[in-house]
Amino acid sequence: MQTLKVDLGERSYPIHIGEGLLDQPELLAPHIAGRQVAIISNETVAPLYLERLSRSLAAYSVISVILPDGEAHKNWETLQLIFDGLLTARHDRRTTVIALGGGVIGDMAGFAAACYQRGVDFIQVPTTLLSQVDSSVGGKTGINHPLGKNMVGAFYQPQAVLIDTATLNTLPPRELSAGLAEVIKYGLICDEPFLTWLEEHVDALRVLDQVALTEAISRSCAAKALVVNADERESGVRATLNLGHTFGHAIETHMGYGVWLHGEAVAAGTVMALEMSQRLGWISAQERDRGIRLFQRAGLPVIPPEEMTEADFLEHMAIDKKVIDGRLRLVLLRHMGEAVVTDDYPKEILQATLGADYRALAQLKG
Amino acid sequence: MQTLKVDLGERSYPIHIGEGLLDQPELLAPHIAGRQVAIISNETVAPLYLERLSRSLAAYSVISVILPDGEAHKNWETLQLIFDGLLTARHDRRTTVIALGGGVIGDMAGFAAACYQRGVDFIQVPTTLLSQVDSSVGGKTGINHPLGKNMVGAFYQPQAVLIDTATLNTLPPRELSAGLAEVIKYGLICDEPFLTWLEEHVDALRVLDQVALTEAISRSCAAKALVVNADERESGVRATLNLGHTFGHAIETHMGYGVWLHGEAVAAGTVMALEMSQRLGWISAQERDRGIRLFQRAGLPVIPPEEMTEADFLEHMAIDKKVIDGRLRLVLLRHMGEAVVTDDYPKEILQATLGADYRALAQLKG
Numbered sequence A, B: 001m002q003t004l005k006v007d008l009g010e011r012s013y014p015i016h017i018g019e020g021l022l023d024q025p026e027l028l029a030p031h032i033a034g035r036q037v038a039i040i041s042n043e044t045v046a047p048l049y050l051e052r053l054s055r056s057l058a059a060y061s062v063i064s065v066i067l068p069d070g071e072a073h074k075n076w077e078t079l080q081l082i083f084d085g086l087l088t089a090r091h092d093r094r095t096t097v098i099a100l101g102g103g104v105i106g107d108m109a110g111f112a113a114a115c116y117q118r119g120v121d122f123i124q125v126p127t128t129l130l131s132q133v134d135s136s137v138g139g140k141t142g143i144n145h146p147l148g149k150n151m152v153g154a155f156y157q158p159q160a161v162l163i164d165t166a167t168l169n170t171l172p173p174r175e176l177s178a179g180l181a182e183v184i185k186y187g188l189i190c191d192e193p194f195l196t197w198l199e200e201h202v203d204a205l206r207v208l209d210q211v212a213l214t215e216a217i218s219r220s221c222a223a224k225a226l227v228v229n230a231d232e233r234e235s236g237v238r239a240t241l242n243l244g245h246t247f248g249h250a251i252e253t254h255m256g257y258g259v260w261l262h263g264e265a266v267a268a269g270t271v272m273a274l275e276m277s278q279r280l281g282w283i284s285a286q287e288r289d290r291g292i293r294l295f296q297r298a299g300l301p302v303i304p305p306e307e308m309t310e311a312d313f314l315e316h317m318a319i320d321k322k323v324i325d326g327r328l329r330l331v332l333l334r335h336m337g338e339a340v341v342t343d344d345y346p347k348e349i350l351q352a353t354l355g356a357d358y359r360a361l362a363q364l365k366g
Helices: A025-031 A046-056 A076-088 A103-115 A129-135 A165-170 A173-190 A192-206 A210-230 A237-242 A245-255 A262-279 A285-297 A310-317 A347-354 A358-365 B025-031 B046-056 B076-088 B103-115 B129-135 B165-170 B173-190 B192-206 B210-230 B237-242 B245-255 B262-279 B285-297 B310-317 B347-354 B358-365
Strands: A002-006 A013-018 A036-042 A061-067 A096-101 A121-126 A140-145 A148-155 A160-164 A330-335 A338-342 B002-006 B013-018 B036-042 B061-067 B096-101 B121-126 B140-145 B148-155 B160-164 B330-335 B338-342
Touching: A002 A210, A013 A210, A025 A121, A025 A160, A036 A046, A036 A076, A036 A103, A046 A061, A046 A096, A046 A165, A061 A076, A076 A103, A076 A140, A076 B076, A076 B148, A096 A103, A103 A121, A103 A129, A103 A140, A103 A148, A103 B148, A121 A129, A129 A165, A129 A173, A129 A210, A148 A245, A148 B076, A148 B103, A160 A165, A165 A210, A173 A192, A173 A210, A173 A237, A173 A262, A173 A285, A173 A330, A173 A338, A192 A210, A192 A285, A210 A237, A237 A245, A237 A330, A237 A338, A245 A262, A245 A310, A245 A330, A262 A285, A262 A330, A262 A347, A262 A358, A285 A358, A310 A347, B002 B210, B013 B210, B025 B121, B025 B160, B036 B046, B036 B076, B036 B103, B046 B061, B046 B096, B046 B165, B061 B076, B076 B103, B076 B140, B096 B103, B103 B121, B103 B129, B103 B140, B103 B148, B121 B129, B129 B165, B129 B173, B129 B210, B148 B245, B160 B165, B165 B210, B173 B192, B173 B210, B173 B237, B173 B262, B173 B285, B173 B330, B173 B338, B192 B210, B192 B285, B210 B237, B237 B245, B237 B330, B237 B338, B245 B262, B245 B310, B245 B330, B262 B285, B262 B330, B262 B347, B262 B358, B285 B358, B310 B347
Parallel strands: A013 A160, A036 A061, A036 A096, A096 A121, A121 A160, B013 B160, B036 B061, B036 B096, B096 B121, B121 B160
Antiparallel strands: A002 A013, A140 A148, A330 A338, B002 B013, B140 B148, B330 B338
C-alpha cells in the first residue's frame, strides 16, 4: 500500500492506494468521528462491493443509499435521495458519508456531505480509474444543471481517500480507457518522463497489470495532489488540470450527458488543445502526433463529433466556468509536459482549431 | 451610519447600518469584483426596493431574479430559479449575488452563491428586522427539506452586509415583532444591560423610532458578531444563539413552515427555555416572568400551540441538528444574560417543561 498526503492545513487528508484495501477496516476507523455511516453507491457498484465495505464497517450504524448509475442522473432529483436517506435514518451532523463508486457517485456524495446540515464528514472510495486519478482528489463536488455541467457544487475536502486497485478488475474496458485519458493528461501538463513511461506501459495498463496500474494511479494522484496543494481554489496553476476539458465539456454538453464518457470527451478535447498548441507554434506536429498516438493506443477517440460545428463549440464554451468576463481562457501546451492557461492568442487560431480536419490527423496514426 | 466588522481572517466583512444606505452606491462598489450582478429578491420586496438598488448598481450588468415570498418556498424548486437566471444570463464565476429581502431570501441567495459554479461573491441587503439582526450575520445559508428545516445548506460568508433601517417602514407589524424576538434573545443570552434597555425602549421600537431601531440593530449585530467571531462553525459558544430554537423549530415543523413566523416560534420556544431554566433552579420565577412580559410587550406569542403534545415535541426535536449521538443538547439560561448549552439535566425536567401550563403563565402577565 502507498499513502500520499494532500497537504491543505487543517483540511489535509491521506490517499491510500493498494490491492484489497476495501477489506482493511483499520484504514477507515481513524476518519470516522461518530457512530453513524452512510454509504452512497449505485446500482452497478453496490452488488459488487457494498457488502464487503459494510463488513469493514461492522462497528458502526450503517445505512446505504443506492442511486441509479450514470452521468444522466447527476442531478438534484438524485441528490435528494441521499438527503431523504440521511433524514429518514435520522443521521445527525456527526455522520460520515462514504462514496463507493465512480466520479458521479463521488461528486454527488461529496456535495451531499458538503450540504447536509451545512457539512458532515466524507470519505471517498473510488472504484473507477477515472475517479481514482481525478475526481477523488481536489475537493470538487457537485451536480449538473440542464444548462451546464457541474454548475452547482462546492469545494469540499474528504477526510480520506481509499483506492482499492482490485476494483478495476470489474471495470468495463471502455471506462478503463476513459480513466487513462486523465492519466495521460498528467504526463502532458506537467510530467514528460511520465509520458514516456506511459508509452512503454499503456498496453500493460489495458490488460490490468496491477503493478503498472498502481504506479500509474500513484503518479497521477501525486501530480494532482501537487497541483492542488499549490492552488486549492483554482485561481491559477490548478486550471492546467483542465487541459482538454473546455473543448471536452462542449462535446459532452452538445451530445447530451452520458453519450460520450467524460474521459472520452477529454481525450478528443485534448487532441484539439494539442492541435491549437501546434498551430501557435508551441509544440511541433510530431509532438502533437505523439499525443494523438498515445490516446489511440489507450483506446480513446481523437476526433470530435462530426456533427459539431464551430458555432456549436463556441456556444457551449461561452458558459464554461473558465470564462472570465467574456474572454475565453484555454489550457494549452507550451511544451510537451508543460501546460499554460491563457487568453492571449489570435481568435483566428481558435477558429482554425475548431475547423481542423481531425479525421485526417487520426488516419495518419491509424 | 455605523459600521461593524465581522472578523474572520480572510473572510472578514463589514456590516453597514443606517438610514438610506440603499441609495449609496459607494458602499457596494468595493465589494463587487466583476461586471455582473444578480439581485435576488421576492414578489413583496422587489416592487418596493429593487429599482432603487438597481439605480445604485448602474455601473454593472444587472439581472434580477424574483422569487415567490415566504418560508414555504424555501426549497430546492425555488432555489433552482436562481441557477436558471444566472445560467440563462451567462453569469460567470466572477458574478456577485445580492440578496434583497428577508431571511428566506438571504438564506436562499447565500446558498445559491455558495453553490453556483462552486462559489461566487455574495452581498446581503436585509430588509426585515429579523434578517438584519440574525440571518444576515454568521454565514448560515440553506433551504428546507420536507423532513426538516435548514437541513441542506452551507456556511458561506458574504462580502458585505448593507442594512438600510428605512426599509423597516414598510415591514408588517407582525414581522417587526418577530424580529424583536431575536433582539430580545441577545439580551437574554449575553447582555443583561441590553435587556434593561429593551424594557425601556420596546414601545419606541414598535412604533419604528429610527434612533431606537438603529441602536437595537447595532447592539444585536455586535452581540452576534462577537459570538460568531469566537466560534465560526458552531462547535461551542455559537450554539447559545439557538436559545429557544430547538423548541421553536419543533413548533415550526409541526405547524408547517410559514404558519408561525420564525421569530414567533422562537419567542414561544424561548419561553419554554425560560420555564425549564426556572425548573432547574437556575433562574427565579420572577426572572422567567420578566422574559415572558418582554416578549408580550413586543407583540409575540408566549404559549406553544395548544395542539402540540409532549410526544410531538420529542419527535420533532429528535432530528434537530443539535442532537449529538442521540443526546438532546439544549440552550438554557444559567442566569439572565448568560446562556449555556447542555445535555446534563434530568429527563423529567424536560418532560415537565413540555407539559407545563403556559396559558396560566401568560395570563398572569396579561
